[in-house]
Amino acid sequence: xxxxxxxxxxxQVTRETEQPFPGASDNEILSAASAPPSPTLTSRDxxxxxxxxxxxxxxxxxxxxxxxxxPKSELTLSKQRRSRRKKAxxxxxxxxxxxxxxxDALRGVLPTFPDDAKLTKIETLRFAHNYIWALTQTLxxxxxxxxGPELPATSCGELGSPDGGxxxxxxxxxxxxxxxxxxxxxxxxxERPGLRAPTSPPYLHSGSLxxxxxx
DNA sequence: TAGGCCATCTGGTCCT
DNA sequence: AGGACCAGATGGCCTA
Numbered sequence: 001x002x003x004x005x006x007x008x009x010x011x012q013v014t015r016e017t018e019q020p021f022p023g024a025s026d027n028e029i030l031s032a033a034s035a036p037p038s039p040t041l042t043s044r045d046x047x048x049x050x051x052x053x054x055x056x057x058x059x060x061x062x063x064x065x066x067x068x069x070x071p072k073s074e075l076t077l078s079k080q081r082r083s084r085r086k087k088a089x090x091x092x093x094x095x096x097x098x099x100x101x102x103x104d105a106l107r108g109v110l111p112t113f114p115d116d117a118k119l120t121k122i123e124t125l126r127f128a129h130n131y132i133w134a135l136t137q138t139l140x141x142x143x144x145x146x147x148g149p150e151l152p153a154t155s156c157g158e159l160g161s162p163d164g165g166x167x168x169x170x171x172x173x174x175x176x177x178x179x180x181x182x183x184x185x186x187x188x189x190x191e192r193p194g195l196r197a198p199t200s201p202p203y204l205h206s207g208s209l210x211x212x213x214x215x
Numbered sequence: 216t217a218g219g220c221c222a223t224c225t226g227g228t229c230c231t
Numbered sequence: 232a233g234g235a236c237c238a239g240a241t242g243g244c245c246t247a
Contacts (some may be wrong), residue, residue: 088233092223092224092236093223093224096222100222120220120221
């Protein structure tokens with residue numbers, strides 16, 4: 001697998017990591033892990049003609065149970081299942097940690113105050129989406145002023161926005177997809193007193209963006 | 216106390 | 232066969 005562009009995630013072992021079922025005893029954990037001997041026929045197995053119908057499903061089932069190999073004792077199978085599950089859980093946990101690391105990296109490049117409450121996952125994604133849109137619009141405006149004719153005051157509307165709103169209204173920068181309603185971070189930020197969206201546009205300064213409103 | 220957010224576990228599915 | 236990805240379920244924590 002290619003190295004993660006955002007760097008290797010630091011996996012921290014939390015209390016929950018060490019104890020998969022917080023509050024559950026070891027016995028409960030073991031019985032839960034070995035509870036359903038899951039290889040059962042599902043309706044899907046019989047529903048798929050490509051799989052050979054129910055007969056194909058039976059074949060699959062046999063394969064899942066070990067095919068023609070030497071039959072293993074229930075204890076061995078149970079141990080094997082538990083071990084596989086445990087490994088799968090570890091991988092899944094790791095995968096989610098990677099995902100969270102990427103989200104943290106994304107939070108890191110979004111313009112928020114350090115003492116702001118941490119953006120939730122969904123807020124981060126929505127904010128990033130709108131932020132990118134805002135930067136794109138800013139670049140277009142910059143291009144117009146550098147290379148094109150002076151923008152008349154009324155030309156802001158040419159740029160348009162995903163929601164049909166005027167880009168001159170910088171408040172709308174943070175809700176470019178407000179058509180879909182819930183996709184606006186402005187909405188969610190308003191709902192969270194600790195967080196706020198900028199009230200003025202980002203300014204171009206020496207070729208870089210300065211979000212003066214965030215300072 | 217209800218509701219939101221989150222981490223984790225789990226079983227199913229797809230892919231290599 | 233085993234790993235990655237996904238979605239549902241569950242339980243803990245926090246806040247209004």
